[in-house]
Amino acid sequence: MVLTINNLSKTYRNGRGIKGISFQVQEGDIYGLLGPNGSGKTTTMKIITGLSRADQGDIQIFGSSVENDGEKSLEQIGCLIEAPAVYEYLSAKQNLENAAAYYADIKAPRIEDILKQTGLLQYQNDKVKDFSLGMKQRLGLALALLSYPKLVILDEPANGLDIEGMVAIREIILEQAKLKGITFLISSHLAHELELICNKIAIMKDGNLLKTATMEEVIEQSGTLENYFLETIRSGKEKSL
Amino acid sequence: MKAIKAGVRNEIVKMLSRKKYRTFLLLTFLISIAICSLGEFTKGFIGISLTNTPLALLSLATGFILPLMIAMATADLFTAEQENGSIKAIITRPVSRMDILISKVLSIVLYTLSVLVVCLVTSLVYSIAFNGMGLSSIGETLLAYAVSIVPMLPIILFAVTVSQLCKNSSSAVMLSVFGYIAIFAASIALPTISPMLFTSYTRWYKLFIGAGMPITNILNVLTLLVAYTLIFFAISSWVFEKKEY
Numbered sequence: 001m002v003l004t005i006n007n008l009s010k011t012y013r014n015g016r017g018i019k020g021i022s023f024q025v026q027e028g029d030i031y032g033l034l035g036p037n038g039s040g041k042t043t044t045m046k047i048i049t050g051l052s053r054a055d056q057g058d059i060q061i062f063g064s065s066v067e068n069d070g071e072k073s074l075e076q077i078g079c080l081i082e083a084p085a086v087y088e089y090l091s092a093k094q095n096l097e098n099a100a101a102y103y104a105d106i107k108a109p110r111i112e113d114i115l116k117q118t119g120l121l122q123y124q125n126d127k128v129k130d131f132s133l134g135m136k137q138r139l140g141l142a143l144a145l146l147s148y149p150k151l152v153i154l155d156e157p158a159n160g161l162d163i164e165g166m167v168a169i170r171e172i173i174l175e176q177a178k179l180k181g182i183t184f185l186i187s188s189h190l191a192h193e194l195e196l197i198c199n200k201i202a203i204m205k206d207g208n209l210l211k212t213a214t215m216e217e218v219i220e221q222s223g224t225l226e227n228y229f230l231e232t233i234r235s236g237k238e239k240s241l
Numbered sequence: 242m243k244a245i246k247a248g249v250r251n252e253i254v255k256m257l258s259r260k261k262y263r264t265f266l267l268l269t270f271l272i273s274i275a276i277c278s279l280g281e282f283t284k285g286f287i288g289i290s291l292t293n294t295p296l297a298l299l300s301l302a303t304g305f306i307l308p309l310m311i312a313m314a315t316a317d318l319f320t321a322e323q324e325n326g327s328i329k330a331i332i333t334r335p336v337s338r339m340d341i342l343i344s345k346v347l348s349i350v351l352y353t354l355s356v357l358v359v360c361l362v363t364s365l366v367y368s369i370a371f372n373g374m375g376l377s378s379i380g381e382t383l384l385a386y387a388v389s390i391v392p393m394l395p396i397i398l399f400a401v402t403v404s405q406l407c408k409n410s411s412s413a414v415m416l417s418v419f420g421y422i423a424i425f426a427a428s429i430a431l432p433t434i435s436p437m438l439f440t441s442y443t444r445w446y447k448l449f450i451g452a453g454m455p456i457t458n459i460l461n462v463l464t465l466l467v468a469y470t471l472i473f474f475a476i477s478s479w480v481f482e483k484k485e486y
Binding site: 046049050051052053070071072074075077079081082083085086087088089090094095097098099101102103104143 | 244332
């Protein structure tokens with residue numbers, strides 16, 4: 001198992017957060033977290049990547065507990081949480097060099113390779129402040145993929161992108177999953193986007209994980225992920241009434 | 242250790258990639274030239290004559306220029322990165338938070354040293370070339386500059402602590418500077434507490450120059466400065482470790 005999340009909870013001061021989230025991601029999965037803004041997707045991902053801490057629950061990445069062995073867990077992960085974490089006053093190449101400095105086996109050829117794969121090679125020496133949103137997002141993806149991670153966590157990777165940008169990001173994800181066998185955990189509020197990429201899905205709302213299913217089950221049951229999401233949300237509401 | 246080395250390298254690259262840090266070094270050079278020229282100009286004027294220009298420049302640097310630069314650098318490397326989210330670029334790498342904190346602090350120490358080196362080299366070259374500075378004075382000046390990094394350490398850690406408690410970089414700079422001024426003013430207003438405050442020792446190099454070196458006094462001050470440094474380091478590392486992004 002690549003990622004096991006067990007009974008994860010966190011409550012912020014404003015009362016929002018996540019409640020008893022549990023799910024598992026297997027090797028080779030492209031696992032989608034679908035939910036509206038404020039449903040707890042980012043909170044879950046922040047806890048997995050060590051940016052935030054859970055009040056309760058346990059996370060295992062390749063068998064290592066994030067709580068007890070955070071650094072070891074992070075060796076296997078690449079991530080893009082919320083906006084790309086980049087230094088705007090540095091070039092794309094310098095941003096990647098900075099990240100590469102923390103890994104013994106990541107050298108200049110790998111940096112060039114990842115710049116090529118994300119279509120940024122010709123802009124490698126340009127300052128990030130001059131990049132478009134799509135280019136910044138691709139750089140964020142390049143940073144996430146740089147260290148040959150086994151698990152890549154992407155929070156709203158298509159956020160704010162135009163159609164071309166969304167397609168470019170989608171193609172990179174599918175190529176990395178197919179050719180490199182990387183496992184992905186992707187969050188989005190765009191059902192159609194996740195339907196095109198993911199093989200498994202979890203529906204989240206108001207900090208709760210309502211349902212998990214394979215994409216085949218989703219399509220078989222509801223025709224589209226959007227319908228499946230709406231049906232799940234409505235049945236949840238009916239139950240609560 | 243490797244993570245700290247990589248971290249220091251990254252932080253230095255980040256600082257020197259920004260125009261303001263390069264400009265600050267250039268400004269330090271120009272201020273050094275200005276002070277040296279002033280020393281030359283005021284030669285013979287009783288009361289305002291600068292007898293030892295490199296040391297006069299050192300007093301200005303440790304009392305005014307460096308605390309200002311330290312406030313700016315800590316706000317940039319801690320608060321601003323937290324504000325714009327770029328700190329996630331390091332936090333999500335396989336590095337402990339303690340290593341991240343140490344790397345950032347060390348890079349600020351290195352930049353502080355580089356400002357001191359600019360002051361030293363400029364004023365020494367000027368003094369040797371135009372004032373015929375003797376060997377004994379050169380040795381004394383080198384020693385004074387070398388020991389002057391010590392009182393800068395609690396100031397750096399004080400600013401790091403302040404930057405951990407602020408949510409935006411401009412308030413971090415202001416709070417660090419005003420905090421420094423307030424402590425400095427307190428040491429003047431209340432002479433009895435002055436020996437206990439770290440801001441009172443920015444010119445501690447004076448203990449090392451002259452005929453006799455008061456070893457006991459030096460050790461007392463050193464203990465005080467180390468204690469302040471460790472206290473501020475403990476507070477800032479605790480806050481940094483607990484922080485969520």
